[in-house]
Amino acid sequence: MVLPFANIGGDPEQEYFVDGVTESLTTDLSRISGSFVIARNSAFSYKGRSIDVRRVGRELNVRYVLEGSVQRGGNRLRLNVQLIDAETGNHLWAERFDKPVADLFEMQDEIVSRLANTLNTQLIAAEARRAERSLHPDAMDLYFQGRACANRGLSPEDLVQARSFFERALALDPGNLEALVGAASIDSNRGATYMSDDRATWLAAAEAVLIKALSKAPEHPSAHLYLGAVRIVTNRAAQGIADCERALSLDRNLANAHAWIGLAKLYMGLGEETKAYIHEALRLSPRDTFAFRWMCWAGIAKLWFSDDAEAVTWFRRSIEANRSFPLVHFLVASGLAQLGSLDEARASAQTGLALDPGFTIRRFRVNAPSDNPTLLAGREHVYEGMRMAGVPEG
Numbered sequence: 001m002v003l004p005f006a007n008i009g010g011d012p013e014q015e016y017f018v019d020g021v022t023e024s025l026t027t028d029l030s031r032i033s034g035s036f037v038i039a040r041n042s043a044f045s046y047k048g049r050s051i052d053v054r055r056v057g058r059e060l061n062v063r064y065v066l067e068g069s070v071q072r073g074g075n076r077l078r079l080n081v082q083l084i085d086a087e088t089g090n091h092l093w094a095e096r097f098d099k100p101v102a103d104l105f106e107m108q109d110e111i112v113s114r115l116a117n118t119l120n121t122q123l124i125a126a127e128a129r130r131a132e133r134s135l136h137p138d139a140m141d142l143y144f145q146g147r148a149c150a151n152r153g154l155s156p157e158d159l160v161q162a163r164s165f166f167e168r169a170l171a172l173d174p175g176n177l178e179a180l181v182g183a184a185s186i187d188s189n190r191g192a193t194y195m196s197d198d199r200a201t202w203l204a205a206a207e208a209v210l211i212k213a214l215s216k217a218p219e220h221p222s223a224h225l226y227l228g229a230v231r232i233v234t235n236r237a238a239q240g241i242a243d244c245e246r247a248l249s250l251d252r253n254l255a256n257a258h259a260w261i262g263l264a265k266l267y268m269g270l271g272e273e274t275k276a277y278i279h280e281a282l283r284l285s286p287r288d289t290f291a292f293r294w295m296c297w298a299g300i301a302k303l304w305f306s307d308d309a310e311a312v313t314w315f316r317r318s319i320e321a322n323r324s325f326p327l328v329h330f331l332v333a334s335g336l337a338q339l340g341s342l343d344e345a346r347a348s349a350q351t352g353l354a355l356d357p358g359f360t361i362r363r364f365r366v367n368a369p370s371d372n373p374t375l376l377a378g379r380e381h382v383y384e385g386m387r388m389a390g391v392p393e394g
Contacts, residue, residue, distance in 0.1 A: 001038040001062045001086075002026045004047040005079075008071040018070045019044075020108050021079070025066070028116040031221065031251045038062060057086025063130075064092070064123065077101050079111060083122055093122045109252075110283065116253045117285035124148050139173035142166070146182050151289040154193055155324040155355055159186050177217055184209040185226045192233045192369075193327050195356060199367045203230050221251035229260050233369040237264040255285035259294040266301045269374035274301035292321035296328045303331060304378030308338040308385075326356035330364075334385030345389035352391075360394025361386050 002025050007018045022043070030037040038060055046056065053065050068081035082094040095118065097111055128148035131141035146165030152158045163186040169179035184206040191202035210227040213220060228243030241264045244257040262277025278298040282291060299314030315332035318325065329352030336345035352359060361383055368379060387393070 001056065001060060001065050002029065002043055003051060003056075003065060003067040004044055005067070005081075006069040008069050011072060014070065014072055017108060021068075021070065021112060024108060024112040025115055028112055028251075028253055029066075029119060031116075031253070053084050053086055054089050062086055064126065066119065072101065075101050077107065081115060083119065083126075085126070092126055093118075113253045113255070113284040114286065117255055117288055121151055121289050124151060139169040139176045139179060142169035142172070143176065143179045143182060146179070150182070150186065150189075153289075153322045153324040154189055154293065155326070156195055158324070159190055159195070162186055177213055177220065180209060180213050181220065181223050181226065184213070185222070188226050188230050188233075192229065193325075194359065194364055194367060195326070197358070197363055199363075200234075203234055206230050207234075219250055221247045221254055224250065225254055225257050225260070228257070232260055232264045232267060235267075235370050237267045237370060240264050253284060255281040255288055256290060256294075258284070259290075259297060262294075262301075263297045266297070266304065267370035267372060267375055269372045271301040271304055271374075271378075274298060292318045292325055292328070295321065296325065296331065299328075299331060299335070303335050303382055303385075304375065306338070306378075306381050308335045311335045312339065324355060326352050326359060328352075329355065330359060330386060330389075330391055331382070333389035333391065334382050337385040337388035338381070342388065345385070349386070349389040349391045360392045362394030 002022055005018045005022050007014050026037055026043060042060065056065060057063065063086055065084045065086050066081060067084065068079060071078045077099055079097040080094070083092045084090065085092055095115070097114070099107060101107070124144055124147045127141070127144035131137050131145050134141055137145070142165045146162045146169065149158050149162035149165060163183055166179045166183040166186065169176050170183065173179070187202045187206035187209070190196055191199045191206065196202060207227065207230045210223050210230065213223045214227065217223065224243050224247035228240040228247065230240070231237070231243060232240030241261050244261050247254050247257045258277045259281040262274040262281070265271065265273040265277065275298055278294050281288070281294050285291065288294075295314050295318035299311045299318065302311035302314060312332055312335040315328055315335060318328045319332065329348050333345045333348035333352065336348060364386070365379070365383060368376060
């Protein structure tokens, strides 16, 4: 439940902005898979009242309450939010936004997008912790545990564990759409990140499941997003962009869709356009659990065109955000080797091999995601750097 945000200072001209944030956030949070959000009218009945969160939780049968405040001082706007466990009253998460006042409606959209993306991750983690304590988890408990595993990163171990939770959820409830899409997302990631020599099989399986899911729920944003991802990495970038744009039309906060469109532009030979899409994704969700992947893609767009120094800068940002993504270590090794830092390049390659021992240049080469001549020419530069860094030929 999103409680009406408090307007600290009482400026009546600020009231519409404060209420707008509450309403937009209520709408956007309702799009989170598996969530139930109390409607705006019920929530606004608590406006201006002193609230006992645990009592509200019992009255409305909600597990979590989001409350916040907005304060304007001069040319700056400060927004404080906190997520509370309605059963215990414990604070689970808090965040502060402090921004210069510009266009209020544009600011409202940015704040709401950032909050919705962050809360998605926080609520999944909270539900996963709750499920761990359950003696008899149901399908949705297992789904949340699977999604929490997937949110940890893209290491082979995390993906295998996440998929096992989705499989257990489907065993209990074969019609659970969220678990079905979750399992397909794991298969698409295993194929897209070169973790298997049988890449085509994983991607084909994911596509079949996603098409099945969309036949049951044609307006499922994440299913459109993952279908777009599969098509982007299987030489159908234009079709994949359309899928991602459809996902965004259904859920404007899907920052991941912007990043995938940026990668698709690279695969179409338009790598100079990639960075803008990555920046948009990071603007909407700067602390996203998958921001490390977006930074990697920005680096790829530079490495493919021999801008090795900027590529390495992006790859290092990616590694700082998440060190368990194998592919980025091989890519930074390539860039470092091209820059002449061979010792560091070899160390990076060994880090990647510790995470994914089966990775080879051959696997990376034969699974090129596009036949665009510009892309293929750029990949030759990457292979050369990997070779110098000691990545196995295969």
